Every structure is written in structure tokens, then in C-alpha cells.
Amino acid sequence: MQIETIVYIILALLVSLGVGFFQYFFRVKTTPKITIVLFFLKVLSIFLILLLLINPKIELTTTNDVKPSLAVLVDNSSSTKFFKEEQFVNSFIQEVDGNKALNEKFDVGFYAFGENVAQLDSLNFSDQKTNITKAVKSVNELQKDKEGTLVLLSDGNQTLGEDYEFLKSKKSIHSLVLGDTIQYQDIKISQLNVNKYSYLNNKFPVEAFINYEGRKSVSAVFSIFKSRRKIFSKKIELSPNKKSATITAELDSDKEGVHYYSATVSKLEGEKNIRNNSKNFTIEVIDEQSKVLVLSSILHPDLGVFKKSIESNKQRKVEIAQINAFKGSLEDYQFVIFYQPNAYFRSFLQDRKSNFLIVTGTKTDWNFLNSLGYDFNKAAISQSENYRPVYNMNFLTYLQDDIGFDGFPPLRDKFGSIAVKGNSDLLFQQLKGINTTNPLLSTFESGGNKFAVLFGEGIWKWRAASFIKENSFEVFDEFLGNLVQYLNSNKKRRRLDVKLDNLYLANEKIAVSALYLDKNYRFDSRASLEIVVKNEETKAQKVYPFSLINNSYKVSIEGLDSGDYTYRVSVLGQNVFKSGKFKVADFQIEQQFSNANYKKLGVLAKNTNGALFYKDQKEDLVKSLLENEKFFTIQKLEKKEQDLINWKWILFIVVLLLATEWFTRKFFGKI
Structure with a gap:
């Protein structure tokens, strides 16, 4: 006082x-x-x-009495049901919840996890993915101010996220193994490497990795089927000393379009789990390859990123050339990227009206660019500046989602105001934390001619930032691929654009996006869209209405059985529609394991000063928790x-x- x-x-x-x-x-x-x-x-x-x-x-x-925490993490994935452990899990939860001694010593909490983790409300064992690492980290973060321990009920088979075996945890983890711990002999296709595209009258490779677990030598047959017709077959020999085999097949691309295939390995005698003996894949056969030229006067990391990203679509081939050394003709290329042009580009740019992307930067000659008479102009000075991207939700030229542009590093360009006309901006510039209406990425379209301008260098940083966020280059490559596809196409602009893949796995959510424009090619938010999905074998069909979310229509489809499907997206009251087909493969990743991975659970428990227990040792687990003197109630003065x-x-x-x-x-x- x-x-x-x-x-x-x-x-x-x-x-x-x-x-x-x-x-x-x-x-x-x-x-x-x-x-x-x-x-x-x-x-x-x-x-x-x-x-x-x-x-x-x-x-x-x-004075407050603070009990140590006891977090019980329960595997809510379908693998628990596959191993028929639902009754044991529910019984164990009831025993812990009703154990008076445990509840007097610990502050007990129950959590269910699959792909995500949440407080336990009810268990349905329907999650299609398991992320043990995320579950442990989430509970540790939630209870970071509390002393205590974790009990993990799982079969140890993780299908998503970082490897949990050597996970660091402040709290000790006691693993209670679910599932069969007996090692049955099992053969499976662990991985298939296949390109998404091939070219007509060509061959495409299929690489399969076969793995075997067992105690004796076995033989099996690897086969590839198309429309239930065997088109490739090879016999393989495996043993305890040779547990894997790699098979490469060369298949023909004899017809344009999307083709569905199934790779299988024959069942072993006494094999318990045969769900992992097959995998499905698709190939899209195209008639010709699109050639892309990247023309530059300087060396820059962006050039390599354009090549890697664009060539992730196998129907595109990228060549990089220096302006002074290029002796070819632009007519040999369907799409051209002019990187930081200067006066040396005059003969290539002054007559080109379509199918190109201009990338500017600190080495760009803006006096030269302004003199070409394109629909953009910049009053640039010699000083350069950093510009962060801001996604334009009203962009309607083609379907492009926000891939987290606001978290990307800034691009660098010469400072100055930009004047444009006839443009559509996908990205705006943010300067020193202030959002502006100056474009960062704009598309231009007039009289059938299309081109785009990226006002800044350093896009290689975007690809790296996207990889850090997504753990894959796929999202960024798709963003750049969408831009190239739009600029490379000379077709008349469509009023209805639908985004849907060719192949999905059973029980996987099918996310469908659609962009609908009116006759003036402006986004029409008043329309009603629906998709009709029809099973080609049973002829059963379902109708799903789209919901308007921002500036696109979206619908999520669940519960489709495996099989071939056709779809038709229609605008009600309008003669505007788009149709196609896709396949739902009978594949459930949670059911690809024949036994519990108790070894990894044991390593996790040991590394965190916990212990491994089996189902018949659940009483020992409870006794160990009660007798452990490291866990005691603390009196805190507040x-x-x-x-x-x-x-x-x-x-x-x-x-x-x-x-x-x-x-x-x-x-x-x-x-």
C-alpha cells in the first residue's frame, strides 16, 4: 500500500x-x-x-491446488475400426473417466484425433487420415503451463504430417498399442510414380515400388490393367533379405483424352490385408506439346523458377535464352516470357500482340517499354522499391484462388505510378504496409489478344514461401500454370469455368469450384448453379447445389462410392453448362496397414520418458500413473x-x- x-x-x-x-x-x-x-x-x-x-x-x-494434467489422446481414424478396437477404446475411456483415484490425482482430459485434434465429444472412427505429431504438439501447446503426462491410444500408423518417432515432448508419453502386433506377411505397392500427361502416339513410364514383410521367400505378379484388360505383367521374387523391388513399365499413349489405370500385385498365401495390393492412376494424353520461351538480358533466379514451375505440367517445355544469343524465331513458341526487357527486345516486342508475359524489375528499361504503346505505362525513376502482393477478390478473368499471397515476400521494381487500361488485376501492390490500386499482376485482353505483366522481380521467393507453407511446390505451380494456360489459349473466353480433378479416393471430399460470367463477362452473383453427378455403372445420380463464396461458386461432395462418374454443371434458367467425368478409386489409406506399428510407439515413449503398454496391460498403465511420484498436486499462492x-x-x-x-x-x- x-x-x-x-x-x-x-x-x-x-x-x-x-x-x-x-x-x-x-x-x-x-x-x-x-x-x-x-x-x-x-x-x-x-x-x-x-x-x-x-x-x-x-x-x-x-491458495489453489493445481493437479497435474492427464491428457488421453484417442485415435479416431478408420484404422481403429479396421482393427476392430472400438469396444476396447470406449471401455478404456469409461474406466479412466470413472477411476476415482486417477481423477483425484490428475486433471483428466480426453482428446480425439485424426487429421486434426479436438476435445473428445463422441467417437465415430471415421477420420481418413492420422496425424499423431500434430495431436501431441497441439495438446502440449494447450497445456504448456501445466505439469503432467499424455496417454496415447493408437495403432501407431501415421498417414499425414511429420514423423512422430523422434518427436520432442515436454510431457512424458505413455503409448497404449491398438491393433494386431503380430507380424503377418504382407506385400504392397508402396508408391507409384506416373506423369499426369503424355503425348499422342508416344510412350509414358510407370514406376512402381513393391515392399514385402515376411519370413520366407515368395513370388508375386505385378500387373497393370486398363478397362479390366491386362496391358502389362511381370513376375517378382521377394524374401526377408530382399524386401523391395522396383518395376518400370512403358505404356502406349494411343488415344487422346483422360485414361484410367489400375496397378495390382497378386495376393500372397495367408496374406491378411490385401487393400494395399492395388493403386489407381490416370494419364491425360494430349495431341501436342506447348513450347515456352523465357527471353532475358540478365541472369536471375527467377528464370529457373519459371522453367521448373511451368514444366511441372509435362505438356509444356521451357527454353531459356539470352537476348543477345537468341537466333531463333518466336513463331516456334506458343508462349513467351520477356524478362526485364530493354532496348535489345525491340524487334521481338514491337510487333507481338498476344501470348506473352512481361516481367519487370530493377534492370527494366521503362522508357523503352513505354514507347511500345501497350496498354500500360509507368512513370519510373531510378530508385527501386519493394511491393507486397494483395489478392484481388474481384478478379474474374479466370478461376484463381488466393494461395496466401499476403504472406509472400515482396517483389522489387523501380518506383513510380502505373497507368493501365483494358486490364484485369489479379494482384495489387502494397507499399510500406499501405494497400494501393496499382497493379502487381495484370492481364490485358483486347480484340482477341491477351498478355500479362508482372510488375516486379523475385518471384523465386514466392515459390520458396509456398513450399514452406504447403510442404509442396504444387500450389504455386498451379497458380503459374493457370496464368500460362489462360495466356496460351486462343479459344474464346468461356462463361462457365469448372475446376474438378480426374481422380479421387474413396471417402475423400470432392471440392468443386465454378466461375460464372454474364454475357458481358462480368461475374454474375445472381445465378443458381448445380452439379449432377451420375454413376456410370449403377446409373444412380445425385444433384448438388452450389453455394456462393466470395466471387466463385463452390460445392463439397462426400459419400460417393468407388466407380466411374460423369458430371454436368448447369446454370439454372440458362443454356450454359459444362460436362466431364472423373473416377472415385476404392482406396482407404487408413486400411493399408496389416498390423500396429508398436516399435515406433515404443521409441516415442522411451524418448519422452514414458512407457509402452499393450491392451492386456491397461491395468499396469493405470497403476503406473497412480504410483508415479513425479506427478503430485502443487499448491500455488495467488x-x-x-x-x-x-x-x-x-x-x-x-x-x-x-x-x-x-x-x-x-x-x-x-x-
Whole structure:
């Protein structure tokens, strides 16, 4: 308490005594005993009133008992159901929840995890992916201020995320193994490497990795089927000393379009799990390859990124050339990227009207670019500046989602204002934290001619940032591929654009996006879209309406059985539609394992100072938790400051004192 407050309290006490003395003892000859009582009532009531007005802060100390936490993480993926462990899991949860001794010692919490983790409400064992690492990290973060331990109920088979085997955890982890721990012999296709595209009248490679677990030598046959017709077959020999084999097949691309294939390896005698013996894949056969030229006057990391990213689509081939050394003709290329052009580009740029991308930067000659008469102009100075990307939600030229542009590093370009016309901006510039309407990435379209301009160098940083975020280059490559596809196409712009893949796995969510434009090629938010999905074998069909989300229509389709499907997206009341087909493969990754991975669970437990337990040792697990002296209740002293005015009972005492004084004076005739 501050000295100033103490002085005020002393003054309040003196004032209270002075008021009481003046009222009951000043110039009074006799002082009966009742006067002394009234004096103390008056002094106390006045003092409490003044004390409330001073309102000193009172420090309160409370003692709290803090139990150690016991987090029970339950594997809610379909593999638990596959191993038929639902009854055991539910029984164990009930036993822990009803164990009085455990609940007295620990603050018990239950969590269910699959792809994500959440507090346990109910278990359905339907998650199609398992991320043990994320579950452990999430609970550790949630309880970072608490001492305690974790109990992990899982088969140890992770299908998503970082490897959990050597995961660091502040809390010890006790692993309780679900599933069969007996090692059955099992053969599986662990991986298929196939390009998405091939060219007509050509061959494409299929690389298959076969893995075997078992104690004796076996033979099997690897086959590839198309429309239930075997088109490739090879016999393989495996043993405990040779547990893997790599097979490469060369298949013909004899017909344009999307083709579906199935790769299988024959079943072994006594093999328990045969769901991992087959995988499906698709190939899109195209008639010709698109050649792309990257023309530059300087060396820059962006050039390599354009090549790698564009060539991720195998129907495109990229060549990089220096402007002074290029002797070819632009007519040999369907698409050209002019990187930081200067006066040496004049003969290539002055007559080119379509199918190109201009990338500017610190080495760009803006006087030259401005003289070409394109639909953009920049009043640039020699000073350069950093420009961060801002996604334009109203971009309607083609379907492009926000891939996290606001988290990408800035591009660098010469400073200056940009004037454009006839453009559509996918990205705007953010300068020093301020969003502007200056374009960072613009497309231009006039009279059937299309081109685009990226106002900044350093796009290689975007690809790296996208990889860090997504753990894959696929999202960024798709973004750049969409731009190239739009600029490379000379077809008339479509009013309905649908985004849907050719192959999905069973129980996987099928996300469909659609962009619909009116006759003036402006986004129409008033339309109603629906997709009709039809199973080609059963002829059963389902209708799903789209929902309007931002500037596109979206729908999520679930629960489709495996098979071949056709689809038709229609705009109700309009003769505008798009149709196609896709396949749902009978593949459930959670059912690709024949036994529990108890070895990894054991390593995790050992590295975190925990222990490994099997189903028949659940009583030992509970006993170990109860007898572990590292976990005990802690008493914590908590100090809080509270304003005295919040103590409402003091005001009640003041009223009671004043009322008592008044009635006493009335009773003894002092009033």
C-alpha cells in the first residue's frame, strides 16, 4: 500500500474521531455510558465512509491446488475400426473417466484425433487420415503451463504430417498399442510414380515400388490393367533379405483424352490385408506439346523458377535464352516470357500482340517499354522499391484462388505510378504496409489478344514461401500454370469455368469450384448453379447445389462410392453448362496397414520418458500413473489486488451502523 494512501487513512481516522467528539463530548458536562456507545458508532460509520471514498487497494492471497494434467489422446481414424478396437477404446475411456483415484490425482482430459485434434465429444472412427505429431504438439501447446503426462491410444500408423518417432515432448508419453502386433506377411505397392500427361502416339513410364514383410521367400505378379484388360505383367521374387523391388513399365499413349489405370500385385498365401495390393492412376494424353520461351538480358533466379514451375505440367517445355544469343524465331513458341526487357527486345516486342508475359524489375528499361504503346505505362525513376502482393477478390478473368499471397515476400521494381487500361488485376501492390490500386499482376485482353505483366522481380521467393507453407511446390505451380494456360489459349473466353480433378479416393471430399460470367463477362452473383453427378455403372445420380463464396461458386461432395462418374454443371434458367467425368478409386489409406506399428510407439515413449503398454496391460498403465511420484498436486499462492469499493458488505455495515445509532438516540431521547 502506498504511503500516500496510508496518510489519507490516518487523516480519515482523525476526521472521524473529531466528528464524533464534536457531536457527543464537546461542551458536554455529563457523559453517560450510552454516549460512549453512540460515539463509537459515529466514528466507525464516518471512518468507513471516508475509507470507501479513499478506495485503497487491498492485496488478497489465495491458495489453489493445481493437479497435474492427464491428457488421453484417442485415435479416431478408420484404422481403429479396421482393427476392430472400438469396444476396447470406449471401455478404456469409461474406466479412466470413472477411476476415482486417477481423477483425484490428475486433471483428466480426453482428446480425439485424426487429421486434426479436438476435445473428445463422441467417437465415430471415421477420420481418413492420422496425424499423431500434430495431436501431441497441439495438446502440449494447450497445456504448456501445466505439469503432467499424455496417454496415447493408437495403432501407431501415421498417414499425414511429420514423423512422430523422434518427436520432442515436454510431457512424458505413455503409448497404449491398438491393433494386431503380430507380424503377418504382407506385400504392397508402396508408391507409384506416373506423369499426369503424355503425348499422342508416344510412350509414358510407370514406376512402381513393391515392399514385402515376411519370413520366407515368395513370388508375386505385378500387373497393370486398363478397362479390366491386362496391358502389362511381370513376375517378382521377394524374401526377408530382399524386401523391395522396383518395376518400370512403358505404356502406349494411343488415344487422346483422360485414361484410367489400375496397378495390382497378386495376393500372397495367408496374406491378411490385401487393400494395399492395388493403386489407381490416370494419364491425360494430349495431341501436342506447348513450347515456352523465357527471353532475358540478365541472369536471375527467377528464370529457373519459371522453367521448373511451368514444366511441372509435362505438356509444356521451357527454353531459356539470352537476348543477345537468341537466333531463333518466336513463331516456334506458343508462349513467351520477356524478362526485364530493354532496348535489345525491340524487334521481338514491337510487333507481338498476344501470348506473352512481361516481367519487370530493377534492370527494366521503362522508357523503352513505354514507347511500345501497350496498354500500360509507368512513370519510373531510378530508385527501386519493394511491393507486397494483395489478392484481388474481384478478379474474374479466370478461376484463381488466393494461395496466401499476403504472406509472400515482396517483389522489387523501380518506383513510380502505373497507368493501365483494358486490364484485369489479379494482384495489387502494397507499399510500406499501405494497400494501393496499382497493379502487381495484370492481364490485358483486347480484340482477341491477351498478355500479362508482372510488375516486379523475385518471384523465386514466392515459390520458396509456398513450399514452406504447403510442404509442396504444387500450389504455386498451379497458380503459374493457370496464368500460362489462360495466356496460351486462343479459344474464346468461356462463361462457365469448372475446376474438378480426374481422380479421387474413396471417402475423400470432392471440392468443386465454378466461375460464372454474364454475357458481358462480368461475374454474375445472381445465378443458381448445380452439379449432377451420375454413376456410370449403377446409373444412380445425385444433384448438388452450389453455394456462393466470395466471387466463385463452390460445392463439397462426400459419400460417393468407388466407380466411374460423369458430371454436368448447369446454370439454372440458362443454356450454359459444362460436362466431364472423373473416377472415385476404392482406396482407404487408413486400411493399408496389416498390423500396429508398436516399435515406433515404443521409441516415442522411451524418448519422452514414458512407457509402452499393450491392451492386456491397461491395468499396469493405470497403476503406473497412480504410483508415479513425479506427478503430485502443487499448491500455488495467488496474489490479487482488489479495490475496497468492490467490497459491498462494507456499505451494508455503514448503513447498519448509522441505523443503529439513529434508533439508539431515538430510544434514549437524544433526538
